């Protein structure tokens with residue numbers, strides 16, 4: 001019996017860092033939301049006691065470096081499961097893009113194996129487990145829209161963004177999250193107002209949401225990769241209401257409420273960038289199947 005689970009990408013509407021902690025991580029305040037660009041995860045039970053990763057995408061590791069593998073290993077070890085599983089990852093989310101593709105795959109494996117192996121764990125328990133894999137995994141377990149604090153693993157559900165179109169454009173460069181955080185100068189940060197963003201969502205105020213988007217990692221990535229700024233300028237020129245880099249980048253997203261304008265931005269961007277997507281915000285939380 002196969003089990004299918006969707007693993008949606010996330011964007012950061014706002015990302016602030018407060019200070020560097022003694023464990024080396026940065027204390028963050030972020031508003032994150034899921035969009036309907038998703039990997040498809042297919043779980044097939046195996047008689048042999050092994051975890052097998054299968055993916056046709058050459059950038060996706062097929063061994064223990066894969067976050068989906070780590071999720072399965074964690075569940076097996078924690079709950080003493082002696083069965084095996086094949087994890088087929090149909091990749092739609094660009095890799096190393098600031099869209100949490102690997103984290104979302106890991107979260108989907110946690111939700112899926114919970115179902116497949118009849119563990120009856122809550123989303124809260126899965127999110128706590130997920131934090132051991134990576135800072136973004138807890139958010140991805142819940143999906144929807146959240147204020148994330150701590151190193152990103154403390155999740156509070158908040159209101160979904162007002163309906164709009166999201167155009168995602170990923171320049172053909174890979175970015176290391178670790179390297180971007182390492183290059184962040186905490187003394188010179190221009191802090192965005194995270195609480196105004198939370199308010200904007202509460203008030204369903206699209207203009208206020210656009211006005212309060214901000215990401216302190218953006219200047220770090222743009223200083224290393226000029227392409228990010230170029231794509232931002234193009235998106236603005238084609239008519240996006242607000243434009244921001246997601247996470248540590250390099251993917252840039254632009255927002256509009258008008259479908260015709262969304263297509264104009266999408267078509268315009270395709271001339272400059274190989275990987276462009278036009279998606280909707282999902283906004284609402286996952287449920288356990």
Ligand SMILES: C[C@@](CO)(OP(=O)(O)O)[C@H](O)COP(=O)(O)OP(=O)(O)OC[C@H]1O[C@@H](n2ccc(N)nc2=O)[C@H](O)[C@@H]1O
Nearest residue numbers: 024025026098099100134135136151177178181247248249
């Ligand atoms: C920047 C963000 C924003 O959502 O996303 P991405 O760009 O990766 O999508 C996240 O904070 C990334 O989360 P994630 O990709 O899970 O990071 P982790 O594996 O936990 O950490 C990778 C490295 O990033 C740095 N790191 C990460 C999180 C954090 N709060 N402070 C940090 O300094 C650390 O150097 C760590 O070794």
Ligand SMILES: Nc1ncnc2c1ncn2[C@@H]1O[C@H](COP(=O)(O)OP(=O)(O)O)[C@@H](O)[C@H]1O
Nearest residue numbers: 065066067095096097098099100101102103105
């Ligand atoms: N299931 C997975 N899908 C994609 N990348 C993965 C996966 N598991 C591990 N990785 C590794 O994680 C790194 C970050 O990838 P990803 O999660 O897509 O980006 P980001 O952290 O920027 O959102 C990549 O370099 C890749 O080798």
